[in-house]
Amino acid sequence: MNAAPINLAAVEPQLRALLAAGRGAEVEAWIKPHLASGSGPVSLWLLLAHALRVQGRVAESLPIQQMVADQMPGDLAVRFDLAETRLLLGDFERGWREYAFRYSLPHTSRIERKVQRPRWDGRPIPGKTLLIHDEQGYGDTFQFMRMVAWAQARSQARLVFDVNRETAGLASRMQGHDGITLRGDLPPAFDFHCELMSLPMIMGLQLADLPGEPMPYLQALPERRAVWRERLAPYPGLKIAFLWAGRPSHPNDANRSMTLEMLKPLAQAGVSLFSIQKGPAEAQALTPPPGMPVVSLSADIRDFEDTAAILSEVDLLISIDSSPVHLAGALGRPAWVMLPFLPDWRWLLEREDSPWYPSMRLFRQKEWGGWVGVVERVALSLGELRRQI
Incomplete structure (x- = not known):
């Protein structure tokens, strides 16, 4: 029996809200009866693809996106979403071709x-x-x-x-x-x-x-390194730079960012924590949670030259997906990256390393919004690193 007709315009906002909350299984269960015949509104098929991605079933979403792209080759937003799926799955050959449509979208055409x-x-x-x-x-x-x-x-x-x-x-x-x-x-x-x-x-x-040669391909200014080496010298133990929040206007910021409070397990004996957080969240480091000593460097970071120098002088960067992560990788500096369940395409799937950056280690959520488990694993690894030194 076919499902009753739906008013998609009325129900779509509710489905998207569920997807934003990571409730992909509920959206999939609601949609599938309406597509049981093998046909249905394109937007419903795309919501199904999104629901599968939210559940971590990225490979299953690919044929749906490809089907829609084949039927509607002029829908460039669909083509761009297809690009990100292919790149996330490691299909660089076809993914880069579709990625060429990135400036054909309403919100990007103005910056081309x-x-x-x-x-x-x-x-x-x-x-x-x-x-x-x-x-x-x-x-x-x-x-x-x-x-x-x-x-x-x-x-x-x-x-x-x-x-x-x-x-x-x-x-x-x-x-x-x-x-x-x-x-x-x-x-x-x-x-x-x-x-x-x-x-x-x-x-x-x-x-x-990847990663290609030369590696590393960026270097910090020696004079800036000298300044920050002197600044950090009085602090004992492992020197850890860290940040926990990205740019609030980023479309995926709600999934990739956390709060300083959530990183409290990083406060361990023999570890000095240095916040390099910039933007609205940097103020959190001025009043850190009780029992979490944090030295905020943010106010004295003038530019990426300072960030590069700091990353070259500390032992490790711990961060969510952010621009300092890529800077650390380009500098060849150790970095541990905490990733959401559905990561950006450049981090691929499942692997704990990054082909882009040999000095990087990836810590992934095992379920939607599962930062607690990520931080526990990072804290455990930090303790092991501290004992090795």
């Missing part, structure tokens, strides 16, 4: 760079100038900076890297470019261009290519 030069297609262009321009967030920039040197080698061109001001100092000291220009300034004349995160598609990046 309009460039009146041809996009580089990966072929050698000796004697020409290639402009690589960064995009999106700081973490994306740190993660994909490694490919600038690869693009220079492949293109045989004079390569100019157009980068945001906040990361330009670090970028200026890495290999693989002939000059740096700042985002928003008029770049020098160039013949071809490419977005930083289009390089994986153009260059055919595969998992086996």
